[in-house]
Amino acid sequence: MTAALRYEWRRLWTIRSTYWLIGATLVAQGVFCFIAAANSPSIGSFFDAEEVVSAIVSLGASYGVSPLFSAYIIGLIGVFSFGHEYRHGMIRATLTALPSRTAVFVAKALTTAVLAALLAVACALIGLAAAALYIDTRGALTSGAVWGVIVGLVLFTTLFGLCGMATAALLRNQTGAVAVMLLFPSVIEAVVRLLLILVSRGGNDANMLARFLPFDAGSQMFARPAADVIADVLGYDPFGAVGGGIVLTLFTCVLVAAALALFLQRDA
């Protein structure tokens, strides 16, 4: 296992894409956070400090007005961990250097998860710094509510990265995996949710199914609009942070398990 981790760690830091993905994530987060913080609404009766800080840190994702931008870029690191193996015919060289497929897979999962989590924390800290610089945070920087959002988005990003890795391993196609990871959470889930709401015509059955859309459910870990607002606007009642987190975690576990099973079984 140590050998596989050494291999994966060096593999990660000897390709340019790792650097530009990390750079792009941090630069984009910095630019957007500072723009958001500089133009944030005044804190008062309508928005409290914790809501504004959370929105800056998550670039609006905590209010459900945008997807968690940084997760999409960081997720590519997960996709590339297996995508490069298949796109460039590296997988056979990898497995002749490391015959244990389980070790190769686990090493990729661990490095993807750790890197995604660290980057998500870095993004959150950038958001906090921007908030501290431009707004009167009134103690929100250390509040449990804001840090609850941060923990949620770190977990979401980590699971997103693992889903990217598993998707690339399942498809054995980097381009296909990138397309799936960009389209499924942001477009396909939204369309499916809308269809379920329309089909249900006010009933509960289809609405219940919509709660299990994995990335939408997972986003409840950092999304903080009142549940009744969502129910009114979208016509369904999502799980809370814990329930949504469990749905995305289970989905990720199933995806990763399926990817591992096929990786062990398929020809390289």
Added chain:
Amino acid sequence: MAVIEARGLSKAYGGKPAVVDLSFRVEPGSVTGFLGPNGSGKSTTMRLMLGLDNGTGTTTFDGREFRELDEPMRQVGALLEAKPFHPTRKARNHLRVLAAANGIPDSRIDDVMELVGLTSVSRGKPKSFSLGMGQRLGIAAALLGDPHTLILDEPSNGLDPQGINWLRKLLRQLASEGRAIFVSSHLLSEMALLADQLVVIGRGHLITSGPVAEFVSSSTRTSVIVRSPDMDRLAPLLAERGGYVVTSPDASFEVTGLSQEQVGDSAHEVGARLYELMTRSATLEEAFLDATGLSEEFVGHPRDGAPHLAPPSGQS
């Protein structure tokens, strides 16, 4: 000293057999050539040996399967395809990644880069490499762990004549150091110069294995050339003893199915004078074509008659 022992290797794709119950040995201290027509299952066999494809049968390296080896690159070096590397990862870094998995010091990377003649481009990106340079980098990766066994699939692909000559000398030298070298190639003239032993397959089945000289001499195209004014007496006896006699354009006779000694003894028995008696050995290519003639997976057919050419424009 490593012995490769493959036993009962089999693999099918969608019900179509690609490798069928293949067993052979590769001895240390020799270069064993792996021959077969296109699509005969050579690459699949090599992947099966290394556990990259799922099939049946086992391959052991000094009694242990590949997946059981600790730091496998120190024991078995493999080159399975052209350009198996990320196009923008520097050549040296490509080897550093592989070295990290096998506890190989970075100093060894400089050694193998020099060995394959890529020192000057070791910090270059492989996307700018020619096929031959890519092959050299693949060979460097195979040699990285200084392994006692090498498995190389078409290593001379893309190499220029100087490169092929360099590779031949390198593999001969490695074999002379006691390593087991198992190498596939479709360049039969090259294999004739390189290999001591052969494993020949066709449509996934073992056709033969053994020393190159034995394989060539067993070919029906190995014949005895006879020039004698007394062939009217000699030819019937040769035919009676299982020989097949045909007249050559230069009025000599070519006898197949009998050895030079048997022809000479027969001539002595019937009192035939011999002006010339020599063995004409088949080439490896002829022997290979003999052995695999019915095992070709992909066969081209010449068009019947003369090619039809459209008349130049303006003519009818």
